[in-house]
Amino acid sequence: MIALGQQIENKFLEAVNKKSGSNILECYQCGKCVSTCPVSSFMDFPPREIMQMVKLGLKEETYMANSMWFCLTCAACSSRCPREIDIPRVMEAIRHLAIEENVDPDNPKVKAIRKFHEIFLDMIKRYGRNYELRMMAEFNIRTRNLFKDMHLAPKALLKGKIPLGHEKVQRAKAIQRMFKMAEKLEKIK
Amino acid sequence: MARVGVFVCFCGANIADFVDVPAVTEEAKKIKEVKYAIEYKYMCSDPGQQMIRDAIVQHRLTSVVVAACSPRMHEKTFRKALSDAGMNPYLLEVANIREHSSWVHQKDKKAATEKASDLIRMAVAKSIANEQLHEISVPVTKRALVIGGGIAGIQAALDIADARIPVVLVEKSPSIGGRMAQLDETFPTLDCSQCILTPKMVDVASHPFIELLPYSEVMELDGYVGNYKAKIKRKASYVNFDTCTGCGACWQKCPVKVPNEFNMGIDKRKAIYSPFPQAVPNKPVIDAEHCTMLLKGKCGICAKVCEKGSIDYTMQDEIVEREIGAVVVATGYDLWDPSPYEEYGVGRYKDIITSLEFERMVSANGPTGGVPVRPSDGKVPKRVVFIKCVGSRDEAKGIEYCSKICCMYTAKHAILLHHKVHDSHAYIFYMDIRAAGKGYEEFVKRAQVETGATYLRGRVSKIYKKGENLMVRGEDAQLGQVVEVEADLVVLATAIYPYKDNPDLARLLGISYDKYGYLSEAHPKLRPVETAKAGIYLAGCTQAPKDIPDTVAQASAAAAKVCGLFAGDTLKKDPMISTVNTEFCTGCQNCVTVCPYQAIVTEEIPLGHGSKEMRIVAKVNEGVCQGCGSCVAICRSMAIDLAGFTDMQIINEIVSI
Numbered sequence: 001m002i003a004l005g006q007q008i009e010n011k012f013l014e015a016v017n018k019k020s021g022s023n024i025l026e027c028y029q030c031g032k033c034v035s036t037c038p039v040s041s042f043m044d045f046p047p048r049e050i051m052q053m054v055k056l057g058l059k060e061e062t063y064m065a066n067s068m069w070f071c072l073t074c075a076a077c078s079s080r081c082p083r084e085i086d087i088p089r090v091m092e093a094i095r096h097l098a099i100e101e102n103v104d105p106d107n108p109k110v111k112a113i114r115k116f117h118e119i120f121l122d123m124i125k126r127y128g129r130n131y132e133l134r135m136m137a138e139f140n141i142r143t144r145n146l147f148k149d150m151h152l153a154p155k156a157l158l159k160g161k162i163p164l165g166h167e168k169v170q171r172a173k174a175i176q177r178m179f180k181m182a183e184k185l186e187k188i189k
Numbered sequence: 190m191a192r193v194g195v196f197v198c199f200c201g202a203n204i205a206d207f208v209d210v211p212a213v214t215e216e217a218k219k220i221k222e223v224k225y226a227i228e229y230k231y232m233c234s235d236p237g238q239q240m241i242r243d244a245i246v247q248h249r250l251t252s253v254v255v256a257a258c259s260p261r262m263h264e265k266t267f268r269k270a271l272s273d274a275g276m277n278p279y280l281l282e283v284a285n286i287r288e289h290s291s292w293v294h295q296k297d298k299k300a301a302t303e304k305a306s307d308l309i310r311m312a313v314a315k316s317i318a319n320e321q322l323h324e325i326s327v328p329v330t331k332r333a334l335v336i337g338g339g340i341a342g343i344q345a346a347l348d349i350a351d352a353r354i355p356v357v358l359v360e361k362s363p364s365i366g367g368r369m370a371q372l373d374e375t376f377p378t379l380d381c382s383q384c385i386l387t388p389k390m391v392d393v394a395s396h397p398f399i400e401l402l403p404y405s406e407v408m409e410l411d412g413y414v415g416n417y418k419a420k421i422k423r424k425a426s427y428v429n430f431d432t433c434t435g436c437g438a439c440w441q442k443c444p445v446k447v448p449n450e451f452n453m454g455i456d457k458r459k460a461i462y463s464p465f466p467q468a469v470p471n472k473p474v475i476d477a478e479h480c481t482m483l484l485k486g487k488c489g490i491c492a493k494v495c496e497k498g499s500i501d502y503t504m505q506d507e508i509v510e511r512e513i514g515a516v517v518v519a520t521g522y523d524l525w526d527p528s529p530y531e532e533y534g535v536g537r538y539k540d541i542i543t544s545l546e547f548e549r550m551v552s553a554n555g556p557t558g559g560v561p562v563r564p565s566d567g568k569v570p571k572r573v574v575f576i577k578c579v580g581s582r583d584e585a586k587g588i589e590y591c592s593k594i595c596c597m598y599t600a601k602h603a604i605l606l607h608h609k610v611h612d613s614h615a616y617i618f619y620m621d622i623r624a625a626g627k628g629y630e631e632f633v634k635r636a637q638v639e640t641g642a643t644y645l646r647g648r649v650s651k652i653y654k655k656g657e658n659l660m661v662r663g664e665d666a667q668l669g670q671v672v673e674v675e676a677d678l679v680v681l682a683t684a685i686y687p688y689k690d691n692p693d694l695a696r697l698l699g700i701s702y703d704k705y706g707y708l709s710e711a712h713p714k715l716r717p718v719e720t721a722k723a724g725i726y727l728a729g730c731t732q733a734p735k736d737i738p739d740t741v742a743q744a745s746a747a748a749a750k751v752c753g754l755f756a757g758d759t760l761k762k763d764p765m766i767s768t769v770n771t772e773f774c775t776g777c778q779n780c781v782t783v784c785p786y787q788a789i790v791t792e793e794i795p796l797g798h799g800s801k802e803m804r805i806v807a808k809v810n811e812g813v814c815q816g817c818g819s820c821v822a823i824c825r826s827m828a829i830d831l832a833g834f835t836d837m838q839i840i841n842e843i844v845s846i
Contacts, residue, residue: 001673008614028634
């Protein structure tokens with residue numbers, strides 16, 4: 001059961017609005033985002049419900065959802081939203097807030113996917129682009145599930161979907177500088 | 190010898206697809222009296238009408254049968270065609286082969302064709318007995334009676350009076366203004382209700398063509414369209430309005446306190462009172478039910494303090510009569526009593542109020558000076574739950590219909606709450622948000638986005654007390670979870686309901702009402718302001734729930750109808766009315782009882798030629814009779830006949846098939 005009325009201020013809504021640049025109060029719960037989203041069926045709370053949860057100030061419940069981690073930021077939802085809410089940015093804002101507030105990072109529901117995001121960013125930072133083989137290996141090691149999806153490896157290798165070596169972008173250093181700059185900016189905030 | 194012309198219409202494909210029109214025409218030609226028969230694609234079109242006009246002249250027709258759509262659609266068109274050709278228009282008969290045959294027998298073309306032929310045969314037989322009839326002229330009294338002095342009555346009265354037609358405006362309470370005077374601000378523009386209403390009220394009071402009768406009620410209405418006679422009771426006010434200056438000394442000194450109806454009983458008024466500061470007329474009246482002087486003969490303070498000596502305890506109710514030609518009924522609405530909702534704790538918990546009580550509280554001239562307070566402890570509420578559809582759309586405990594305005598005024602209340610109490614929050618439980626109207630959706634968005642009211646889709650299941658607060662439990666259907674809101678105050682958007690005495694008024698006026706008590710319009714779409722009784726019109730919530738723009742629009746429409754009615758010096762009406770053959774009339778008066786329009790009266794005539802003894806017979810009032818035929822059916826001695834539908838015509842029809 002959701003308990004409302006304990007406090008009048010909705011700080012969570014304010015934080016999400018500030019970070020995302022959208023006003024979630026605009027959402028009138030039509031559900032167009034849900035039917036547009038290619039991954040909404042994998043989310044435990046589809047985007048519309050996330051909006052409502054933010055509106056009601058249900059911070060903990062929102063952080064525990066896997067929705068914002070599943071969001072592909074493909075922006076199909078926002079391109080169709082009749083209230084012009086930038087939903088991917090809202091999802092991103094919630095992700096950031098969840099990390100900032102470090103709410104239960106070991107929650108089994110989101111642990112793996114948060115690891116995935118971390119490793120992915122790590123790959124970009126190092127090589128300037130994704131290095132699939134290493135990423136898969138690292139993901140399997142860090143989630144302690146060594147043989148996950150192993151049966152797909154031979155076929156994928158044969159089709160050339162997983163290059164064995166890694167390719168750096170020409171100016172990987174520049175990308176690393178960008179990461180550093182971003183980290184610095186985050187700290188200033 | 191009768192010479193009948195038959196004109197069969199294809200009505201595009203409407204008739205032709207399911208009725209073999211040429212075959213029907215051939216069949217018609219076989220009837221002995223039919224001298225001419227023809228079919229055409231659209232009989233109502235100009236060439237179609239020309240065919241009728243030409244045939245009347247060429248074939249010297251004595252009556253015309255048009256086999257087409259319902260006479261409700263084009264009877265007038267074809268009558269006009271007849272009179273253009275120099276023929277009496279009432280020699281027309283319409284055989285309805287569309288609504289009565291092609292549309293309802295779409296699965297069987299053969300049967301539909303046969304039925305169409307039968308209908309034409311009947312119409313031909315009837316038309317042979319048609320007589321030349323002439324429109325009836327009725328004199329008209331150009332004065333209108335408006336019942337109810339709310340915004341609907343005010344608007345109708347002003348519009349009629351502006352057309353220089355005298356108006357008698359009757360209001361049962363001491364002041365005009367009605368419900369709108371009780372409102373604080375109005376959606377969707379948040380205009381101050383008083384600011385836009387009071388100029389109109391002042392206009393009414395000062396208009397040379399309006400006679401304002403406050404504190405009065407209509408007791409009787411006799412007569413018929415254009416010639417009504419109304420008896421109006423002017424309730425004793427015990428105050429001489431001619432000398433009273435409205436200074437207020439009397440009500441300041443009056444020791445008797447009574448719950449204030451204008452403020453929904455939140456505070457008290459005195460036994461001598463004027464309902465609100467901007468009242469029109471701004472004269473007090475004495476509430477005879479509570480005044481100790483009138484009840485027990487003790488007190489008399491008001492008379493002592495009145496410098497003008499305007500108080501008169503001996504005043505009696507007075508009946509005045511007015512001759513009028515048309516009536517606009519605008520008696521407004523009441524609130525539905527929410528007490529069946531026991532799960533909400535209505536009556537048990539003080540901090541559950543109705544929207545009109547909330548409205549009075551946030552109103553600047555209200556009992557709390559414009560700040561909402563909790564009735565239990567007088568604290569200013571921070572968390573207010575609004576529950577919509579209390580009574581509305583609930584067949585089990587309330588009524589089936591939607592009250593139409595609650596979505597909007599609840600959005601308004603959320604905004605007003607935020608204006609009056611800045612650190613407050615509104616929670617609104619709703620079923621649907623119905624915001625159809627100019628600027629309405631935008632207004633709801635304003636409540637949601639700017640004010641930040643929390644809209645929760647679901648009906649509240651229960652309210653219980655926790656400490657001094659109320660716990661409101663309902664579902665948030667958007668999340669599929671139960672929510673419980675801790676609230677300081679709960680506001681119920683109770684349904685609009687007609688006044689309890691609406692049916693009495695309807696009977697008094699001779700008009701119909703629905704199962705709730707709303708007065709019925711003549712046609713829900715095409716005659717929304719007329720009643721079934723000629724010359725009586727409706728405006729505002731007495732007909733159905735409405736917001737202010739709709740009410741004002743309907744009031745102006747009713748006024749336009751009145752002005753239209755009074756445009757000529759006489760009223761024209763169809764001659765299809767019943768007449769009594771006094772030779773056969775036995776005076777049983779069954780017709781008087783059965784007549785839905787009270788058109789039949791009795792008169793005394795000599796028993797025989799030159800006799801001094803008298804006997805009672807029925808007499809039809811031409812102006813009132815609507816030609817329904819009920820009296821014809823009930824008359825045992827067949828003394829009543831209905832012009833245009835005489836016994837002869839009906840018998841001819843029956844015999845023909």
